Amino acid sequence: MFGLNGDISKTRAWRKLGKYAQKMRKKQMRDMFAEDAKRAERFALQLDNMWLDYSKNIIDSKAMLYLLALAKKAKVEEKIKGMFTGDKINSTEKRAVLHTALRNRSNEPVYVEGENVMPEINRVLGKIKDFSEAVRLGKFTGHTGKKLTNIVNIGIGGSDLGPKMAVEALRRYHLKDMNFYFISNIDGTATAEVLNKLSPENTLFIVCSKTFTTIETLTNARTCRKWLIDALGEAAVAKHFVAVSTNAEEVTKFGINVDNMFEFWDFVGGRYSMWSAIGLIIAIAAGFENFEKMLDGAYSMDNHFKSAPLGENMPVILALLSVWYNNFFGIRNHVVVPYDQYLTYLPAYLQQLIMESNGKFVDLENNFINYQTSPVIFGGAGTDVQHSFFQMLHQGTSFIPCDFIIPAISHNEIGEHHEILLANVLAQSEALMRGKTIAEAAAELRAKGKSEKEIADLKKYKSFRGNRPSNTIIFKKIDAYALGQLVALYEHKTFVEGVIWNINSFDQMGVELGKQMALKILPELQGEAAEQAHDASTNRLIQLVKRLRK
Numbered sequence: 001m002f003g004l005n006g007d008i009s010k011t012r013a014w015r016k017l018g019k020y021a022q023k024m025r026k027k028q029m030r031d032m033f034a035e036d037a038k039r040a041e042r043f044a045l046q047l048d049n050m051w052l053d054y055s056k057n058i059i060d061s062k063a064m065l066y067l068l069a070l071a072k073k074a075k076v077e078e079k080i081k082g083m084f085t086g087d088k089i090n091s092t093e094k095r096a097v098l099h100t101a102l103r104n105r106s107n108e109p110v111y112v113e114g115e116n117v118m119p120e121i122n123r124v125l126g127k128i129k130d131f132s133e134a135v136r137l138g139k140f141t142g143h144t145g146k147k148l149t150n151i152v153n154i155g156i157g158g159s160d161l162g163p164k165m166a167v168e169a170l171r172r173y174h175l176k177d178m179n180f181y182f183i184s185n186i187d188g189t190a191t192a193e194v195l196n197k198l199s200p201e202n203t204l205f206i207v208c209s210k211t212f213t214t215i216e217t218l219t220n221a222r223t224c225r226k227w228l229i230d231a232l233g234e235a236a237v238a239k240h241f242v243a244v245s246t247n248a249e250e251v252t253k254f255g256i257n258v259d260n261m262f263e264f265w266d267f268v269g270g271r272y273s274m275w276s277a278i279g280l281i282i283a284i285a286a287g288f289e290n291f292e293k294m295l296d297g298a299y300s301m302d303n304h305f306k307s308a309p310l311g312e313n314m315p316v317i318l319a320l321l322s323v324w325y326n327n328f329f330g331i332r333n334h335v336v337v338p339y340d341q342y343l344t345y346l347p348a349y350l351q352q353l354i355m356e357s358n359g360k361f362v363d364l365e366n367n368f369i370n371y372q373t374s375p376v377i378f379g380g381a382g383t384d385v386q387h388s389f390f391q392m393l394h395q396g397t398s399f400i401p402c403d404f405i406i407p408a409i410s411h412n413e414i415g416e417h418h419e420i421l422l423a424n425v426l427a428q429s430e431a432l433m434r435g436k437t438i439a440e441a442a443a444e445l446r447a448k449g450k451s452e453k454e455i456a457d458l459k460k461y462k463s464f465r466g467n468r469p470s471n472t473i474i475f476k477k478i479d480a481y482a483l484g485q486l487v488a489l490y491e492h493k494t495f496v497e498g499v500i501w502n503i504n505s506f507d508q509m510g511v512e513l514g515k516q517m518a519l520k521i522l523p524e525l526q527g528e529a530a531e532q533a534h535d536a537s538t539n540r541l542i543q544l545v546k547r548l549r550k
Contacts, residue, residue: 007363008502009327009371013070020066021328024058028467029433032060045314047304049476050485052314056433057321057401057469058329067320068310070500076316079499084306086112090269090506091364097506099272099491100302103295103484112267124263124277128291131242131260132283135204136175143236148204152181152194153281154224155208156216157511158270159244160184161352162487163208163281165345166274166294169483170286172342172411180285183224186216191223200231205241208278210264212243212250215515225254244277269506271353272491290480297484305492315492318403318471322493323500325401325469326375335393336379338405339425340478346405347379350490357494357505364502373501379403383424393432394464402470404429405486407478425472435466525549 008014033039033055043055043064059067071077082089086096101110101117109116134140138147153163164182174180181194205224209217221241228240237255244262245251251261262277274282275295283291301314310316325331334354336347358374380388382404393400406425410418436444441462445455473489475482498505523529524542531542 007367007370008070008074008500011070011073013066013073014327017063017066017070017324017328020063021324024060024063025329027058027060029056029058029469030435030466033433045312045317047314047485048300048481050482051474052317053472053474054317054321056429057324057471058467059321059324063324064311064320067324070323071310071316071320071496074500074502076310076496076499079495080306083495084302086110086267089504091504092507092509095506096267097269097272098267099269099275100298102268102275103298103302103488105296105299117265117267120263120265127262128277128280128283129288131262132280132288132291135284136178136287141239142201142204143232143239144201146201147177148202148240149178150181150198150203151178151281151284152183152198152203152205152224153208154183154205154217154221155244155278156184156214157352157356158273159208159217159278161345161349162271162274163279165343165349166279166282166483166487167285168345169342169478170282170290170294170480173286173290173480178285180281183220184216186219188223191220195224195227200228200236200240203228203240206244206281207241207254207256208244210246210270212245212247212254215519221254242280244280270508271356274487286480293480294484297481297486298488299484300481301485301488301492305488315489316496318489318493319496319500321401321469321471322375322497326372330372331399331401332372332375333400334375334377335389335400335402336377336405337382337385337402337425337428338379339382339421340405340407340410341381342411342478343405344381346486347377349487350379351377353490354494354497356508356511358498358501358503359510360498360501360503360505362503364504369501369503371501373503374497382428383421386424386428390428393468399468402429402432402468404470404472405475406472407475407482409477411477429470429472431464431466432468432470433466435464435468436462438463 040053040055045052079089083097084100086098088094089097096112098110098112098117102121104110104118107118110118131140135148140148142148153160160182167180183191183194205221207217207221212218225237225241228236234255238257241254241256242260242262243251243256244264246263248258248261252258262280264273264276264278268276275298279291305313305315322334336350338346354377355374360373361369363369379385393402404425406422438459442455442459445458445462450458495505520532521542524531525546531539534542
């Protein structure tokens with residue numbers, strides 16, 4: 001339990017932050033930088049070849065002290081310890097939360113219900129190693145003996161977004177004769193468009209479903225199975241399908257050799273599962289050595305998260321800044337912009353990680369919450385998004401905090417491309433912070449020879465209020481180790497937010513209602529069940545769809 005015997009928003013720590021936020025709203029970051037020559041050094045952290053600059057935030061030392069006091073009141077340190085020691089912090093589902101055990105590179109024992117889970121984790125890891133290497137080297141072949149060069153991951157949610165993000169992020173390490181695809185959407189177009197690119201003889205499907213009953217995943221898998229059988233016969237299934245699941249009976253019924261079933265566990269939540277056998281496609285795509293390096297990077301962040309004092313702890317600092325803006329400035333959005341093409345899918349992955357984890361309105365004491373929880377997360381790869389939503393970031397009526405992510409060195413150092421990219425991201429964070437006053441805009445127009453009439457007409461349009469916060473995360477290079485650090489950073493940030501908001505970040509019951517209702521509507525659309533009582537709109541829409549499909 002949370003242990004506060006009440007609502008955190010009623011605590012003294014919360015009230016002090018609310019009062020101080022009113023004062024900080026009047027401060028300008030450009031003035032704070034001018035007044036404090038050491039500001040950029042004091043509000044910055046480093047871990048290995050990863051740097052976090054959070055100096056471009058509307059904070060000062062006193063604000064940080066108040067935020068850290070809130071973290072202590074919320075017992076963040078105790079909760080961190082509880083996660084790593086196997087406490088059942090997923091309270092609604094009575095489960096431990098131990099995705100960190102999957103990247104426990106020390107191999108020290110980790111206990112769940114009194115049993116050390118590391119031997120089983122290492123067994124499956126060894127199985128991933130052997131199978132991924134066999135596929136990459138062409139030793140595990142298809143039904144006709146051809147190398148499997150098209151690898152298709154069939155999953156949904158955490159079984160799709162995490163692996164897809166990582167496979168793309170590590171594209172630089174792919175073998176040139178192999179291609180990787182993902183099918184998640186139940187829309188038949190998603191499956192058809194992938195299958196249209198493939199040849200059955202060299203295609204391997206990885207079906208990711210813990211229970212092997214997930215409707216989207218199994219529907220897509222059965223369509224792919226029929227496509228394969230139509231071309232190669234039913235005997236081919238065992239050589240072209242493998243499963244990441246715990247349901248050996250259903251896997252066998254499907255035609256998959258149970259030796260090619262890769263297990264994972266109840267203490268691994270879906271959106272944290274890329275570190276488990278769900279990451280099989282990552283190991284095939286980037287090589288098992290890089291998969292291990294990704295685990296190493298996450299382990300590095302885990303150790304930092306466990307041991308660093310709260311005021312020097314990267315995930316804690318980012319979480320506190322999120323709470324600061326969300327709950328004390330009334331800002332309901334947050335932007336993540338990686339300036340690295342390989343990280344294109346990172347914002348989508350973080351949308352699930354953060355909003356599915358913390359989009360909750362009931363606290364751990366079974367009370368409805370009267371304060372804001374998860375912000376809306378959006379983003380995209382720079383510099384593309386500079387020409388979409390950045391207009392709103394710079395001149396919109398409310399500010400939106402940003403995370404900028406950039407490698408100092410590109411995997412593709414072509415001409416001056418990367419220097420231009422670096423210049424853009426650094427300029428964006430400075431421009432958001434500094435802005436441009438009306439007087440500065442007028443002076444700029446005057447220097448360009450504009451008339452006083454033109455200046456009067458244009459100076460407000462050319463001005464920028466600035467004082468818009470951002471964090472900058474810089475890596476030397478986005479390799480597998482750095483990717484592991486980055487993902488673990490956001491995992492732990494999300495967890496700390498949930499601790500402060502007194503919610504369970506590890507269930508996702510909000511995903512279920514629409515799916516349950518869809519199962520009732522489906523037989524009505526198919527004419528296999530009498531129409532049930534829906535609202536007038538839904539009834540009418542069902543009738544319309546049925547009429548259009550005749």
